[in-house]
Structures are given as C-alpha cells and as structure tokens.
Amino acid sequence: MTMETKGLLTLWLHLEPAYEEAMDAWYNYEHTDVVLGVPGVLGSRRFKSTEPYTPNQLRYLVFYEMADERVQESAPFQAIVDAPTPWSRYLRTLYQMRRRTNYKLLWSRETLPVEREAALLLVRSSCDDSAPEHDAGLAALLVDFLEQPYARAGQLYQAVPNRFGIADGAHAEPRRESLELYSFDRYDPDIVNHWIDQRRRRIAKMPAMLNELSADTFVPTIVPRRKASSPEQAA
Known part of the structure; x- marks a missing residue:
C-alpha cells in the first residue's frame, strides 16, 4: 500500500x-x-485462496x-x-460476488515493500460497539506480529457503513467489523498457522469480547498495480 492509502475496498468472489483465465485477462487488460x-x-491487488477449491468457497x-x-x-x-463495459457484463455472468466491504484504515506498518508480499492472512472479527478498546489491543498484536518470521507488514481496518455492500445470509456485515491483515514475505503454512x-x-x-468471523490465507496472483503518476506529480 502507499502512504496515501486510508481506505480499502475488498471484493470476495466465487x-x-x-x-x-478469462477473469485474469479481464482484470489485466481492461x-x-x-x-x-x-x-x-x-492501487489494486489480487489474490487466490491457498485452500483446495470447493463449490461454496470465497476463493478470489x-x-x-x-x-x-x-x-x-x-x-x-x-x-x-452502473455502466459496465461489454467485457464487464460478460464477466459478471461468470463470477459471483459474495462479499464487498469498505474499510477505513486504523493502523499500518510495513517493514518491506508490498512487492515482496508472498502470502496474506486476513482475519475478520466483530465486537460490541460499546467496546472500542479492542482496537488498541489489535494494534499491539500487529506490532508483535512484525517480530515473527517472514512478517512483512500489518494493517488494521474497520468496516464502514456501505450501502453498496453485499450483505445477505451468512455473509451479512456485522455492526462493527475489524479486518486484520498479516502480510508475509514468504509463504510457509506452518508459520501462518502458528x-x-x-x-x-x-x-x-x-477484556473486550471479540468474535472471529473468518481467518483465511491468500497468495498474490499479480504484481501490485499502482496508479500512474501524472506529469505534474513526476516533475
């Protein structure tokens, strides 16, 4: 991520x-x-689950x-x-968007650039709105993570109200959701599970009750993309 990044939109696809291959071509070329x-x-980053494929999996x-x-x-x-291209309309017939959540950044620290990312652990949690002190506890946890083997970066986000989100059935967004990102510069399943x-x-x-909603490991499928600098910015 860049220093200017304060928001994160996450899309979970099946x-x-x-x-x-068709989805990758659409993303890569349009x-x-x-x-x-x-x-x-x-910027944009894409990932694929490390778990074997299953029909109901949030794989991408x-x-x-x-x-x-x-x-x-x-x-x-x-x-x-609202006005997708013909290629986008076609791709929408191939994938299902199971979850779309918008987050604001609460805490971030990197020890290596994002291009060194080899694996990403995402942990989603919910807690009571009356217990905001859990943010400080999670930030301290992220600091400790950076002392672990292969730790590259850690970020903490909080979900924001999102009228465009996908929120139905088992994938409904909780009242207060935190997203912890643990980035590794090498993928070792034993290290991640530890x-x-x-x-x-x-x-x-x-002290604050925290309910883990999911913990999933992904590996990047592309080199991170960044918005090209304008001539004025480059000058």
Missing part, C-alpha cells in the same frame, strides 16, 4: 476454476486500468486501495458499476 482511472483509487480476493473510505460512493466509481494460534490465545485474554 468463480469456477475453468473461468479463472478492468484494473478503468478502476485506477477513478480519482482517489491508488480483490483489493482496491483508496485515498479514503468515501471513494467508493463517488460518482466516478459508481459510474463503473501465528493464527498465537493470535487466538492473545485475543482470549483481551
């Missing part, structure tokens, strides 16, 4: 493996460039890094959603 053209969208993950959490509701961003166990033991000792 797609049959046979269509993965859609990512279109989204990066929106004012306030600063897309990040759009934004200047803040309000970019998604801007007119230029919504124009992409950290998950450490985290859960630490969470159990926190």
Whole structure:
C-alpha cells in the first residue's frame, strides 16, 4: 500500500476454476486500468485462496486501495458499476460476488515493500460497539506480529457503513467489523498457522469480547498495480 492509502475496498468472489483465465485477462487488460482511472483509487491487488477449491468457497480476493473510505460512493466509481463495459457484463455472468466491504484504515506498518508480499492472512472479527478498546489491543498484536518470521507488514481496518455492500445470509456485515491483515514475505503454512494460534490465545485474554468471523490465507496472483503518476506529480 502507499502512504496515501486510508481506505480499502475488498471484493470476495466465487468463480469456477475453468473461468479463472478469462477473469485474469479481464482484470489485466481492461478492468484494473478503468478502476485506477477513478480519482482517489491508488492501487489494486489480487489474490487466490491457498485452500483446495470447493463449490461454496470465497476463493478470489480483490483489493482496491483508496485515498479514503468515501471513494467508493463517488460518482466516478459508481459510474463503473452502473455502466459496465461489454467485457464487464460478460464477466459478471461468470463470477459471483459474495462479499464487498469498505474499510477505513486504523493502523499500518510495513517493514518491506508490498512487492515482496508472498502470502496474506486476513482475519475478520466483530465486537460490541460499546467496546472500542479492542482496537488498541489489535494494534499491539500487529506490532508483535512484525517480530515473527517472514512478517512483512500489518494493517488494521474497520468496516464502514456501505450501502453498496453485499450483505445477505451468512455473509451479512456485522455492526462493527475489524479486518486484520498479516502480510508475509514468504509463504510457509506452518508459520501462518502458528501465528493464527498465537493470535487466538492473545485475543482470549483481551477484556473486550471479540468474535472471529473468518481467518483465511491468500497468495498474490499479480504484481501490485499502482496508479500512474501524472506529469505534474513526476516533475
């Protein structure tokens, strides 16, 4: 992520493996460039689950890094959603968007650039609105993570009200949701699982009740994309 990134839009997709190549081509040759053209969208990253394919799996993950959490509701961003290109309309028949959540950044620290990212652990949690002190506990946990083997970066986000979100059935967004991102510069399943166990033991000792919604590991499928600098910015 860039220093200017204060918002994160996450898209969780389900797609049959046979269509993965078609989706990658769409993102690589059209859609990512279109989204990066929106004012306030600063970068894009894509990932795939490390788990074997299952029919109901949230297998694919897309990040759009934004200047803040309000970019998604801007007119230029919504124009992409409301007036899709022919290629986008076709891709929408191939994938299902199971979850779309907009987050604001609470805490971030990197020890290596994002280009060194080899694996990403995402932990979603919910807690009572009356217990905001859990944010400080999670930030301290992220600091400790950076001392672990292969730790590259840690971020803490909070979900914001999102009238464009996907929120139905088991995937409904909770009243207060936190997103912890644990980035590794090398993918070692044993190291990742060890950290998950450490985290859960630490969470159990926190005064605020924290309910883990999901803990998933992904690997990047592309080199992170960044918005091209304008001639004025480059000067």
